Amino acid sequence: MFYGTVVWDPWLIVAQIGCIQCLYYLTLGIFLEILVGSRVSRMSLVYFFDYATVTASTVSGWCVIASFLLSSLAG
Known part of the structure; x- marks a missing residue:
């Protein structure tokens, strides 16, 4: 239905999930x-x-928070 005439391919879906995860952590690493x-x-x-680095009490913590937010927007 969503894939047109292509048959169900779970390995393709798993590969796509892996690629999205890799791209997310790559952008997170760049922003960090x-x-x-x-x-x-x-x-x-x-x-x-x-999780202890994600804090609003230090400037580095705010930078970590901003990195997570920017990488989620980039995704």
């Missing part, structure tokens, strides 16, 4: 590098996955 990378001495995966 631009906004947070200038404020911290060393970037790490903590800024990607740790």
Whole structure:
């Protein structure tokens, strides 16, 4: 119905989901590098996955929040 005459292909759907996830984390990494990378001495995966870095009490926390919002808008 949604795919026209193409048959149901679950591997294509899984590949598309994987590509969207990769693009999201790529844009998040770019925004984090631009906004947070200038404020911290060393970037790490903590800024990607740790909820404690998403805080409104520090400037770096606001940059992390802005990075997540910008990457979601880019997606």
